[in-house]
Amino acid sequence: MILSLFDIDGTLISTDGAGMRAFRRALEAVFDIRVDKKVIRPDGKTDPLILKEILAHFDSSERWCIHSQQEMFARYLDFLEDEMGKTLESGRVRILPGVRDLLHALSSESDFALGLATGNLEGGARLKLEKTGLSGFFHFGGFGSDSEDRTELTRIGIRRGSRHVSPASVDGAFVIGDTPFDIIHGRNAGASVIAVASGGYGIRELQACKPDLALADLTPAESIISFMRTATGR
Numbered sequence: 001m002i003l004s005l006f007d008i009d010g011t012l013i014s015t016d017g018a019g020m021r022a023f024r025r026a027l028e029a030v031f032d033i034r035v036d037k038k039v040i041r042p043d044g045k046t047d048p049l050i051l052k053e054i055l056a057h058f059d060s061s062e063r064w065c066i067h068s069q070q071e072m073f074a075r076y077l078d079f080l081e082d083e084m085g086k087t088l089e090s091g092r093v094r095i096l097p098g099v100r101d102l103l104h105a106l107s108s109e110s111d112f113a114l115g116l117a118t119g120n121l122e123g124g125a126r127l128k129l130e131k132t133g134l135s136g137f138f139h140f141g142g143f144g145s146d147s148e149d150r151t152e153l154t155r156i157g158i159r160r161g162s163r164h165v166s167p168a169s170v171d172g173a174f175v176i177g178d179t180p181f182d183i184i185h186g187r188n189a190g191a192s193v194i195a196v197a198s199g200g201y202g203i204r205e206l207q208a209c210k211p212d213l214a215l216a217d218l219t220p221a222e223s224i225i226s227f228m229r230t231a232t233g234r
């Protein structure tokens with residue numbers, strides 16, 4: 001079996017910043033911090049790491065405690081539901097090119113299992129995928145709520161994938177993502193990596209991090225699937 005673990009933002013969908021708008025609203029509500037858009041580039045980072053970096057930027061680390069983290073993320077999920085709803089209504093949420101075809105094609109192959117490797121909290125990942133009609137494709141995953149460290153959450157996702165396909169054995173795992181972090185942490189977790197330039201990074205920037213394959217978008221499905229099979233020796 002081949003495990004395919006997808007990143008969400010910039011890889012499967014674009015939410016036109018709904019996630020960061022929700023994050024900023026929650027920061028203001030819980031920590032009374034107003035964050036300028038330019039303060040942080042969230043791409044490829046986990047939600048807990050983004051929060052940690054923002055609090056450090058504002059020298060508010062002393063306000064960091066488990067209670068406030070939990071409150072922040074509970075508020076964030078409420079705001080995310082609201083922001084996703086508004087962004088969908090205005091037609092600014094997009095499923096990225098090739099994604100639907102690739103997910104359908106992979107799902108119909110008996111030697112592939114589909115999961116997630118995303119910095120989103122599990123609740124946020126679920127919300128984004130349910131709102132875009134993609135949640136039914138994915139059966140396991142590693143999330144920002146599992147670890148702030150992307151290597152670790154990817155390892156967790158692979159472990160869950162192995163359990164999901166058991167008693168079949170895993171021939172290989174692929175991370176599909178849109179940032180250098182997906183490439184570096186995917187590789188550190190022992191996966192092969194397909195990088196896609198549909199998010200905030202260009203194909204040259206991604207190629208510089210030496211993914212196994214770099215693509216402008218996730219088309220065509222057949223050649224991506226045959227690349228994964230060949231790379232896994234199937």
Ligand SMILES: [Mg+2]
Pocket residue numbers: 007008009010011043044177178179199
């Ligand atoms: Mg991404």
